[in-house]
Amino acid sequence: MAKFALEGIRVVELTTGAAGPTVARVLCEFGAEVIRCETRLRGDGHRGEDPKKWNMNPDFMKLQRGKKSFTVNMQTEKGRNLVKELIKQSDVVVENYGLGILEKWGLDFPQLKEINPACILIRVKGMGCTGPHAPDLTYGPNVGNTMGTTYLWNYPGATTATAEPRTQHPDFMGGVTGAFAVVLALMQRKKTGRGQWIDSAQAEIGASLLGPKYLEYSVNGRDPQPQGNRSLTAAPYGPYQCKGDDRWCVIAIYDQDEWQRFERLLEKSGLERDEKFATHLGRIRHKDELDRWVTSWTLKQDRYEVMKTLQGIGICAAVVQDVEDQFKHDPQYAATGFLVKMTEPEAGDMVTENVPVRLSETPGNVRGLAPLMGEHTHEIAKALLGLSDEEIKKLEEEKVLY
Amino acid sequence: MAQENSSPPLTGYRVLDLAGPLGFHCTKLLADMGADVVKIEPPGGDEARRSPPFKDDLPHPEKSLYFLHFNTNKRGITLDITAPEGRAIFLELARKADVVLETFRPGRMDELGIGYEALRTQNPALVYAAITPFGQTGPWRNYKANDMAGLALGNLLYLAGEPGEPPLQPPGEIAYGMASTYGAFATAVALYHRLDSGKGQYIDVSMHECSAHIAGYFIPHYGHSGVKPARASRKGEETDLYDPYPTKNGFVRIFIIPVEQWRRLVDWMGRPPSIAGPEFEKMAYRRKNPEPVHKVISEFCLRQTKEELYEEGQKRRIAVTPINTAGEFINSPQTQARQIFTQMEHSVIGKYAHFGPVPRLSETPGRVRRSAPLIGEHNEEIYRGELGMTIDDLVALRVSGVI
Numbered sequence: 103m104a105k106f107a108l109e110g111i112r113v114v115e116l117t118t119g120a121a122g123p124t125v126a127r128v129l130c131e132f133g134a135e136v137i138r139c140e141t142r143l144r145g146d147g148h149r150g151e152d153p154k155k156w157n158m159n160p161d162f163m164k165l166q167r168g169k170k171s172f173t174v175n176m177q178t179e180k181g182r183n184l185v186k187e188l189i190k191q192s193d194v195v196v197e198n199y200g201l202g203i204l205e206k207w208g209l210d211f212p213q214l215k216e217i218n219p220a221c222i223l224i225r226v227k228g229m230g231c232t233g234p235h236a237p238d239l240t241y242g243p244n245v246g247n248t249m250g251t252t253y254l255w256n257y258p259g260a261t262t263a264t265a266e267p268r269t270q271h272p273d274f275m276g277g278v279t280g281a282f283a284v285v286l287a288l289m290q291r292k293k294t295g296r297g298q299w300i301d302s303a304q305a306e307i308g309a310s311l312l313g314p315k316y317l318e319y320s321v322n323g324r325d326p327q328p329q330g331n332r333s334l335t336a337a338p339y340g341p342y343q344c345k346g347d348d349r350w351c352v353i354a355i356y357d358q359d360e361w362q363r364f365e366r367l368l369e370k371s372g373l374e375r376d377e378k379f380a381t382h383l384g385r386i387r388h389k390d391e392l393d394r395w396v397t398s399w400t401l402k403q404d405r406y407e408v409m410k411t412l413q414g415i416g417i418c419a420a421v422v423q424d425v426e427d428q429f430k431h432d433p434q435y436a437a438t439g440f441l442v443k444m445t446e447p448e449a450g451d452m453v454t455e456n457v458p459v460r461l462s463e464t465p466g467n468v469r470g471l472a473p474l475m476g477e478h479t480h481e482i483a484k485a486l487l488g489l490s491d492e493e494i495k496k497l498e499e500e501k502v503l504y
Numbered sequence: 505m506a507q508e509n510s511s512p513p514l515t516g517y518r519v520l521d522l523a524g525p526l527g528f529h530c531t532k533l534l535a536d537m538g539a540d541v542v543k544i545e546p547p548g549g550d551e552a553r554r555s556p557p558f559k560d561d562l563p564h565p566e567k568s569l570y571f572l573h574f575n576t577n578k579r580g581i582t583l584d585i586t587a588p589e590g591r592a593i594f595l596e597l598a599r600k601a602d603v604v605l606e607t608f609r610p611g612r613m614d615e616l617g618i619g620y621e622a623l624r625t626q627n628p629a630l631v632y633a634a635i636t637p638f639g640q641t642g643p644w645r646n647y648k649a650n651d652m653a654g655l656a657l658g659n660l661l662y663l664a665g666e667p668g669e670p671p672l673q674p675p676g677e678i679a680y681g682m683a684s685t686y687g688a689f690a691t692a693v694a695l696y697h698r699l700d701s702g703k704g705q706y707i708d709v710s711m712h713e714c715s716a717h718i719a720g721y722f723i724p725h726y727g728h729s730g731v732k733p734a735r736a737s738r739k740g741e742e743t744d745l746y747d748p749y750p751t752k753n754g755f756v757r758i759f760i761i762p763v764e765q766w767r768r769l770v771d772w773m774g775r776p777p778s779i780a781g782p783e784f785e786k787m788a789y790r791r792k793n794p795e796p797v798h799k800v801i802s803e804f805c806l807r808q809t810k811e812e813l814y815e816e817g818q819k820r821r822i823a824v825t826p827i828n829t830a831g832e833f834i835n836s837p838q839t840q841a842r843q844i845f846t847q848m849e850h851s852v853i854g855k856y857a858h859f860g861p862v863p864r865l866s867e868t869p870g871r872v873r874r875s876a877p878l879i880g881e882h883n884e885e886i887y888r889g890e891l892g893m894t895i896d897d898l899v900a901l902r903v904s905g906v907i
Contacts (some may be wrong), residue, residue, distance in 0.1 A: 107697040132693050147761070160724035211866065230864075233841035239823040243746075244759040248838075250830040252748075252757070254675035255664065263748035263755040263827055265672045267663035267738045271682065271718045278685045279533075283863045285692040286513040286537055290868050292699050302863035306844060311529065311676035313573030313859045315830040316845070318557045320857040321569055325831040326557075331652075331673050334556055340652070341661065341671045348735050350671055352656040413647045420653030422671050424662045425722040425732045432657065437642035440713050441723065453727020458683075458713030459690045460639070463705035464697050 106133020107464035111288065112192040114185065115139060115169065116176075116209070118146050120242055120270060121304050122198030122226045123165040124277020129194065129284060131457050131466035136169040137192075137482060139185060142475060142504050143175060149475065156475045157448040164454050167444070168469025170478035173504055180502045182207050187487055190218050194284055198226035201237045211299040222287040223299040224280055228272075230303030242270035242304070249309040250316075256328035272304035279307045337385035338364075338396045341422055344405035350422035351400060351408040358382070363415045368399050406431060429453075442468050479503055512538025513868045517695065520544060520597055521578065522585070522606040525552060525651070525677065526711060527635045528574035529684035531605055534691065535577035536861030536870040539603070542886065543580045544594070547905055549879040559853045565879060566852040572876045576848065576858050580877025581886050582907045590906045591618055596891055598623045603631045603691055609648075610640045620706050630704040631694040635687045639710030649711065654679030658715030659722055667736045682718050683711035744790045744797070748827055749805040755827040756810045758801065758817070768822050769801075776800045846872040883907055 111134040115126040123138075130136045140146055145153065148161040172188075175181040186208070189195060195214065197204055204210045204225070211223050225231050228240025229248070246252045246266065255266040280302045287298055309316075318326045331340035333354075341350040355361050361382075369375055376395060378388045385392050400408055405421045412419035421427065428435060435441055444452045457466045483489040483503060497503040515538040521531040522544050535541040543550070552574070553565040560567070584590040595618060598604055604623060606613055613619040613634075620632045634640065637649030652673045655661045660679075665672035690707045698704060716723065726732050738746065748755035760766050763785050770780055778796040783789050790797050805813060810826040817824030826832070833839055834857070845857035861870030887893045887907070901907045 107693045128689065160728045161721045164721055164724045224863075229838055230842055233838045235818065235836075235838040238818050238825075239765075239821060240825065241759050241761065241823060244757050244823060244825045247748075247757050247825040247827045248836070249833045250828055251675060252827050253829050255672065257666075257669065257672065262666065263750070265665045265669075265736075265738065266674070267660070267665075267736075268720065268746070270720050271678050274718050275678075275682050275685055278682070278689050279863060282533065282685065282689040282692050283865060285689065285696050287865060287868075289692070289696050289699065290513045290865075292696075296867070298865055298867035300863050300865050303842075306842075306860075306862040308676075309833065309844075310860055310862055311678060311681040312830060314557060314570040315675060316834055316859050317569035317573055317856055319831045319834060320845070321559055321853060322557065322561065325829045329675070331670065335554070336650070340673075341656065343670070350656075350661075352653050352661070354650050354652065413644075416648065418648040418650055418653055420649055420656040422656045422661050423659055424735070425659050425719075425726040428657075428659055428716065428723065429726060434638055434642045434644040434712060435716075438639060438710070438713070440716070441727065443727070449728065451728065452724060455717055455723055456713070458710055458717060459686045460708040461690055461694060461705055462707075463701075463703060464693065466693075 105464060106466070107461070108133035111135070111194065113137065113194040113196060114188050114192045116185075116195065116197040116199065116204070117226075119198060120148070120165055120273040121276045121280070122196050124274055125224060125226060125280035125284065126169065126196045127165060127167065128278055128281035130168045130469055132464065133466070134194070137172050137188060137478070138166060138169045138473065139172050139174050139176070140475065141175050142173055143177070145475075157446065160449070160452060163444070163446060163449065163452050163472040166472040167454055169473055170482065171473035171476055172482045173476035173479045175502055175504045176207055178500075178502050180497065180500070184487060184502070185209075186217050188482070189214065189221060191486055192218070192221060193288070195221060195223045196226070196280075197223070200239070201227060201231060215297070218297070220291060220295060220297050222284060222291065222297040224284055224302055225299065226276065226280055226302045226304065228304050230306065231301045240304070242273035243268050245272040245304045246308055249305050250312055251308055254312075254315065254326065254328050257330040258328055258332065260328060272308040276302065276304040276307045334386060337382065337389060338392055340393070342393070342397050342400040342408075344400050344403055344408055346405070349405045351405040352418075352420045352422060353396065353400075353408070353412060354418040356418075360417050361385070364412070364417055367411070367415060368396075371399060373399055444468070444471055446471055447474065510868050512536075512870045513865065514539035516540075517602045518542065518600065519603040519605060520594075520601045522604065522608070523635070524607045526607040526637070526680050527605055527684055527687060528552070529681050530633070530635060530687035530691070531578065532574050533685065533688040534603070536872070538870065541578040542597070542882070543575060543578045543877060544583050544585070545580060545879065547582045547584055547907060549582070553879075564852075569853075572850060572853060572856065573859070575876035577873055578877060579874070579882040579886070580880065581883050582880040584906045585616060585618060587904070587906050589901060589904070591616060593887075593891070593906075594618050595622070595626065597886075598630065599626050601627070601630065602695070603633065605633045605635070605687065605691070607635050610634075610636060610645050624704065628704060629698060629702060631691055631698065631707065632704065633687050633691050633707035633709065635683050635709040635711065637710075638712045640708045644712070651677040651680045654683070654711045654715040657712055659719045660715065662735055663719070663733060663737060665736045669736070671736070678718060679711055679715040682714040683709055686714050744787050744794065745801070749802055751805045751808055751810040751813060754810045756805060756813045757825050757827060759823040759825070761823075765822050768820050772817070772820050772822065773800060773804045848872060848875050850875040851878065880907065
């Protein structure tokens, strides 16, 4: 079996929500041992409030798969000391609590460094660890508000505030970007033997994709406005309605060769060629008419047929899939094994997304099931903290290992 | 914090960048973290130089702000890798490179004789990453897909937009961004592994799969219970207050999850009797009786600016955020305090504020070191300086259209 690239790296996770857990999950996929510290005092947001359902939530399975669950009460000094003992034996700490909590626990970087100078700390916050809004309460779906995504995700001239769905790309992209930074810090540590800390703001990671929009403001002095599905680089461009109820297929045509193949196809199916559309300039100038012309064809076609037919002649086309389509109609996900089935002891059958990147020598994988609440508390208490059964029992009764 | 003279973590690593837009953010992440990224453009320049927006809206290959953002911090050379001399030069460069990143259709690099197998033979430590729309295997591997196609297949486009209107693409090429981020992460993992093993490896990134990772929790939920959201159903289950509220000058979003936040919000609004009852503390109840809730909050928000609501709301530990324009983000106290933008100068575009790098490493932070390259700006530096070519060689290559 191939060796994992991050084998031997131990991560202590002090998180809630999604962005922090995703950092640790991505490290786990490539071989890190992740000890997720959580408490029975209150279920994590993705475990839910009802203790009977702590081990049932599909969100939780996605975020925590492959990790170990160590229940510890951080309100107690004994609990904090046990976590400090774990950190002494670990390489990375991932946290994303509100600003100030880590400080209170004595685990912010200056204090952490005293415990383990080789440890790397990543602090994941909506707005980062510095600045007047560092303490903000944020969630994945409202981080995008501050940086412009929400405003710009709209139809041109729209009257509603946004057409943004409940996406969480600041959570998930933030998680992978955070894991990237952690691996860089691990590389650096090989040289120096020292750890460092990473200030990771989800808003800024999301914002890093809007660079051209910010330049539009700072160079051209104009605040960019929502563009909807407009494009000047491709025409036809966008989702076109197909046969059926609210069914769509994206089509994008970038050059004259593609256009000529497309035009011939539509002509064959009985549409009349329009000279207005002969050049890219013409297609951009007469975009609305062009869209109607294309739609008069797509409306009679099945969306997957549109995709297959156009891809068959080398044109970018893609069905607007919902989650059911991803399971039932997407042969690519099926062929690459992207949808991984798992059977959780309490929740039963689950499906989770596979690692979307394949490394030839040190591949990652989903590693395993999501842990039950406290599933690994005893194992960790014995193996890493050197506690006896009796001591563990006492700490559980005192609600320290809790 | 970091010493002024600290080096970013990827200092000393050479990346050959053959990426199109699908991989722009990947090599940008590597460049921001210190790698010497050499962008290889076809003679005449990369296609992205034709992408808007442009400085003063004037289309010009050195004035694309899209190109400027993604290529700041990279060096640039021109090279026709489809010509025999071009391939030989690329092989020479790849002999000494640490990373090659490309986004061509599967098999294209092999056809040119510069695929992974050819490069590995001469440089076993090379990390070779290919980011493609669908990965290197599977029935759709040769299909074309742009960012919007990635989002369409990944179940993100389906959810976006208003009911009765077409699905709506997000700003910022998120599917490209996620694929690029995974590409950068995997490259870092491979470089980390190489520190001990001395061996490089091949990385296969699928945008189609990366895109599915952004759409939230629908795959696990559907896989468990078969539930799926309706088209254009923007609102989530996690809060009833999803829609933004108009204020004196724009919109805010109030994102209430725990009951404590609801109580604080009601207190802040002066405990209006129509919604102060304990029954309103349950989200399920508010969902069934949204009118009084929305009426009170709407009236409350309309009396203030979004900045006032943001400041006071957050002070009261309520997750209020303003819906900012790009300009408002740039000028916000938080962005200013964190100095997210670096003042740069480009010889054609002039002064500009460059975003990044993020995230921040305390001891070895990333750095903005140079502006985006002009077409072939570093040809001489690299072809003469590193490969030892003569001026006559350069002229000959130029005449034959190779550089």
